[in-house]
Amino acid sequence: MITLRHVSHNFGPHWALKNISLDVCKGDFLFLVGPSGAGKTTLLRLLHGAIPLQRGQASVAGFDLQTLTSRNVHRLRREVSVVFQDFKILPERTVFANVALALEVRNMPRPHTERRVRAVLRGLDLEAKAQNLCAELSGGEQQRVAVARAVVxxxxxxxxxxPTGNLDRELAMRLMSIFLQFHAHGSTIILATHNQEILSCLPTAKILHLEDGSVAWANWSLSDTE
Ligand SMILES: Nc1ncnc2c1ncn2[C@@H]1O[C@H](COP(=O)(O)OP(=O)(O)OP(=O)(O)O)[C@@H](O)[C@H]1O
Incomplete structure (x- = not known):
């Protein structure tokens, strides 16, 4: 699903990622951990084409990031959904409209869209808020809308x-159970977190610990990636 070889990324003089090599297989669940500024967001941004590949080789969901241009990055983004740290939902649209948009841009038939959106909102306990404007929601509710839009x-x-940054413990655990359901259905998931507790939700998950842009440790062997 993902292959990175000697990937580095700099912002001016600062190296946010340094010589990262790893493989993530289809169906893996990977926790990305490490202190603030370690490079977790930069790595996620690279994986969905939000920043260009500067050094090394990378392929994601069958797309070679070296040859990905701004004209064809939308093809990668059809295969990769993102729950952003700052949500990126549309505040002046309703919860339903925000989540439905992800299917509308894929030209899904309206009845299918309605069914899917309602099912996902139900799973995230957002059904009662479907017609509320996102601007009227709490931070935790907005976060769940962002998750609904990504998974729908x-x-x-x-x-x-x-994704659990604004949630209390109970909601964080419910959100994790939604991610685990998607994982059980075959989705590959990479989740960056500071929340040590959620790591115990899936003891078989891969864990990659970044520090200052480098891999500090991983709980699986990276040696065959050299
Ligand atoms: N657009 C940018 N311009 C300049 N520097 C940046 C930019 N984005 C990230 N950085 C720097 O790159 C480093 C890695 O940032 P990144 O956001 O990837 O860390 P992080 O591990 O996600 O941190 P956090 O846990 O706080 O979200 C930091 O030193 C950050 O200041």
């Missing part, structure tokens, strides 16, 4: 940047 399309690869 049933992506091959789901990237989530601190």
């Amino acid at each position: 399309v049933g992506p091959q690869l789901l990237l989530a940047d601190e």
